[in-house]
Amino acid sequence: MRILVTGGAGFIGSNFVRYVYKERPDWHITVIDKLTYAGNLKNLDGLDESRVNFIKGDICDEPAIEQAVADSDTVVHFAAETHVDNSIQGPWPFVETNVIGTYRVLEAVRKSDKRLHHISTDEVYGDLGLDSSEKFSEKSPYDPRSPYSSTKAGSDHLVRAWGHTYGVKATISNCSNNYGPYQHIEKVIPRNITNILTGIKPKLYGEGKNRRDWIHAEDHSSAVLAILENGKLGETYMIGADGEKDNKQLIQTILELMGKDPNDFEFVKDRPGHDLRYAIDAAKLRTELGWAPKYTDFREGLKQTIQWYTDNQDWWQPQKDETEAKYKELGR
Ligand code: NAD
Ligand code: TDX
Numbered sequence: 001m002r003i004l005v006t007g008g009a010g011f012i013g014s015n016f017v018r019y020v021y022k023e024r025p026d027w028h029i030t031v032i033d034k035l036t037y038a039g040n041l042k043n044l045d046g047l048d049e050s051r052v053n054f055i056k057g058d059i060c061d062e063p064a065i066e067q068a069v070a071d072s073d074t075v076v077h078f079a080a081e082t083h084v085d086n087s088i089q090g091p092w093p094f095v096e097t098n099v100i101g102t103y104r105v106l107e108a109v110r111k112s113d114k115r116l117h118h119i120s121t122d123e124v125y126g127d128l129g130l131d132s133s134e135k136f137s138e139k140s141p142y143d144p145r146s147p148y149s150s151t152k153a154g155s156d157h158l159v160r161a162w163g164h165t166y167g168v169k170a171t172i173s174n175c176s177n178n179y180g181p182y183q184h185i186e187k188v189i190p191r192n193i194t195n196i197l198t199g200i201k202p203k204l205y206g207e208g209k210n211r212r213d214w215i216h217a218e219d220h221s222s223a224v225l226a227i228l229e230n231g232k233l234g235e236t237y238m239i240g241a242d243g244e245k246d247n248k249q250l251i252q253t254i255l256e257l258m259g260k261d262p263n264d265f266e267f268v269k270d271r272p273g274h275d276l277r278y279a280i281d282a283a284k285l286r287t288e289l290g291w292a293p294k295y296t297d298f299r300e301g302l303k304q305t306i307q308w309y310t311d312n313q314d315w316w317q318p319q320k321d322e323t324e325a326k327y328k329e330l331g332r
Helices: 011-023 062-070 084-089 092-112 147-166 188-197 217-230 247-257 283-289 298-311 313-330
Strands: 002-006 028-033 052-056 074-077 115-121 170-175 177-179 203-205 211-216 236-239 244-246 266-268
Touching (some): 002 011, 002 062, 011 028, 011 217, 062 092, 074 092, 074 217, 084 092, 084 147, 084 313, 092 115, 092 147, 115 147, 147 170, 170 217, 177 217, 177 298, 188 247, 188 298, 203 247, 211 217, 211 247, 211 298, 217 236, 217 283, 244 247, 298 313
Parallel strands (some): 002 074, 074 115, 115 170, 203 266
Antiparallel strands (some): 211 244
């Protein structure tokens, strides 16, 4: 099996490459990644070059993606612009990579008749009420509310249409918020772990009441592999691990696990259009494909993640000042 992973030098893509490398020793993995600010070749350090090869390339570059797809048996498409705050400041790269890039990937798999799994997000369904117990499922209506989520929604629609019209052999998954090693320090968990490690107070947007449903990136990876191998073509699967927390609880747990006063954080300006709550019902994935998460104890997963950022300061230090300078301009 020759698998092509787009965006495999990013956070979840590299966790997936590492997972497949470990779980499927007879597979060959090719990563195609543009290495934007969010991609880092160090995320693939230590993997044997005879089993993993890397192409520095843009999924919007038609000949490059066509060739990479033609040389593989199956494609898992992670490459995207992913940070909501960036999408509010400058939406164009999101339209370009998430919509046009996905179009290029689809045309390439159509041309060489390859299997595709498309990685998407729960944010395409909009948000849920803070006090409701409702969860997103495969049947939830699309209602994206940020430039990021609207471009991911657009990419999902393209994938479905290419399956329906041209018979492209595709599946889609919509996952909740991921955490774990190799996540860029712009995102809430690594930002605030590294804030604490550098003597900066953790920052909570608005009143800290917004809720996210956390899953470890390794559990996301095992779910994607299960769908790739046993999912039904044309189907969508929700991925989530029942890890719902509000942002204040999250920051206080990080502070506590790092031996700090749980109230030693500060509130900052809210994100415009800030989605209130996401929560996932992953019953279809669990019952039809027999998938279950390994990281069921969030505190334990968070503890390991804190340890990873503590042990790997060389990995994130070079980006810390620039990342915080960008936030300072936004008042966040
Ligand atoms: P990330 O920002 O850490 O990594 C994205 C990777 O894509 C980077 O390596 C980047 O260099 C690469 N990339 C960007 N534009 C490219 C282009 N034009 N051509 C080739 N490569 C390009 O993102 P992530 O958090 O790992 O997210 C991966 C995927 O998972 C995305 O599709 C995202 O929408 C989805 N997702 C993320 C989460 C989450 O919590 N992070 C949750 C659900 C779904
Ligand atoms: O410092 C912070 N303080 C804070 O309170 C930051 C960076 C964020 N927040 C809040 C905003 C959100 O409510 O924490 C929550 C999580 O924020 P992000 O890490 O930016 O993630 P989110 O906006 O929820 O989107 C993420 O999950 C779904 C990923 O970035 C997306 O790519 C994915 O699709």
